[in-house]
Amino acid sequence: MTMNTRRGFTLVELLIVMVMLALIGAALTKILVNSMRVSAGQMVQAEMQANVRTGGLVLPLELREVGFDSNITTGELTSDLEQINASYIQFRAGRGFGATCDLAADLKEFRIRKPAYGMRAPQITDGFMVYVENDPNQGADDQWVPLVVTAINPDGLCGTDPAYILTTATPTVSPLGVAVTAANVFVGGPIRFYEVMRFGSFVDTDGLTYLGARSISAGEASYKAVAGPIAAANGVEFRYYDRNTTQLDASIAAPITVRSIEVLLTGSTRTTATLAGTLPRGNRTMFTQTRVALRNTLRH
């Protein structure tokens, strides 16, 4: 009696339900997997975009301050660009400047009033340049003359004001042929400090290629990643232009002729990814192109 009154599913019904559930589950799984793949791809893509954007910002920022020295005796010009190449660049990167607040009579000590403006405080490995006035009635003889700094005391004073004390070798005559004396360096005059940097691509320990920076001033032997990963081949390219915006051959051009630099970055995703949710997966790339005018080269 009980058996007769209880109604169950037939085998066929169960099979049909199981098949339907399997089909729905498979479809959902497919959608889910694809969606997760798209989501992961988007994350990877976003990271790459952020990296490329970082590289596209950092390099122009570093390059914008590039200038030149002029020897007023010989007329010779020396660019801050030390080495130019299609795949790397080495130059004096500005790190900051300050105004002198005290000078030793023998010019073996320069004090810079705090704060020093710029990216960071001066370091002993930096290069330093002091502004030499010469004839105050003319600007053509003004120069930035290198200082050989042998020690920095970051806790000095100018009167009661905090100051950096730079101990220097006596800058009697600069490499540019200008006599540096207490008469042509004035208290309140500016001092700039810079770091020789080299930018280029390199392969890191993870096997990926990055845009790297290396401080030549600090004696760094290898690159540190600035942005990336970038494409293994031609991930970063530098193009150089003269005053007429004519592209220069980096292998033979004199750095002093460069007025603007174009930075071409091809970013690559860290892992393979797809944005369509379908195979095949692969490393996605993104290309940016930035032209930066070298602001301190515009007068010659």
Place this chain on the structure above:
Amino acid sequence: MRFSKLRNDEQGMALILAVFGLVVIGALVAGSFFVGRVEQISGYNTTWASQAGEAAEAGLGYAMNLDPVTYEAIPVWTPAAPTEYVTSGSGITGTTSMVYTDSVRRLNQTVFVVRSTGRRVSAGGQVLATQSLAQMIRLAKPTVGVNAAVTVQDPIKFNGNSFAVDGINAYPTGWGAGDCPSGSPQGDNTDDVVGIRSSTGTGMTSADEDNIGGFPADAVSDDPTITSATFRNFLDYTYNTLANQAGVKIFANNTPYNGVAPVIDASAECDKTAAFNLGEPRRDAGAVTQCYGYFPIVHGTGAKLAFASGTRGQGILLVDGDLELVGGFEWAGLIIVRGQMKVTGTGNKITGAILTEGVDIATAGSVGGDAEVHFSRCAIDRAVNGAAQPAPVSRGWAQLY
């Protein structure tokens, strides 16, 4: 009845599956939205930072175009007197979302550093991004080698005995210490010069001795330091760069000018845009006080420039060709003439200095009438300062972050 019971007993998975599906889809949408939003904000930040940088550049550009008088008025910065010239939140034409603030610090007499802070602000005034730049600026001035009331390359033909050429340093009539921040006449000959200095002869005869004075001599002839460069090269400037400088007043060829006097505008300010406003050299009751501080560069083009009567001005007068002053002409500052110069009639009064390059100035009566030429360092300094222009210093641009 049975049908109803079966309905109640149904245990389906549709709702669970639907909710699960919705959660999954929601999570994916939220994830995509989050990624997109991060990208959008990152993009905005980049744009805003760039715009703030451009605003800072605009601030540097503004500082480069400040009136040199503004620069001159800034004292040298010291800890005891830390005075800077500061603009407050200047906007950029065409937008209210980008503003800049400049602070100009004077490092010494000629060198300044401008710090410009650019900001990208929202419609509500919230600061979205800030960038700071610096530019060192030199206040470039012409350095004119003046060491005589009148400097010439050939002898002058003097006419009559009513004229006066005097190398003793003095204020222009009516001027005082307030007009001359660079210093007052010393009165001990240390700042005096000769009356006439020539690369050949001066043209002065014994009959002219009472009319020409100076220190240490009334006149110096055969001065080898006077060359054509004396009249053309002024260190940071040349004759041509001065003449081509912005804001120069152009006076055309062969037109005699009468009654050129200072002009004020509707706001009762000195109208520096007026074509025939050459500043106010007088300090008497009828003087236009608003134009005391206006020292323009005036460029006379063509073969000849002539001023007839009632004309007055101050600054630097550059004349490509000949200059003829017929009478009633008053000038405080420098007059540099590339051709010949002829002064006749009454009422001509030049306080400052004259440099005449003309090679044939021996025209009869080239300086005559009751012409007065008085050396004045003050008038020269004011004229030179009026020609000053802010110029960027080599390697003077810096990113301050």
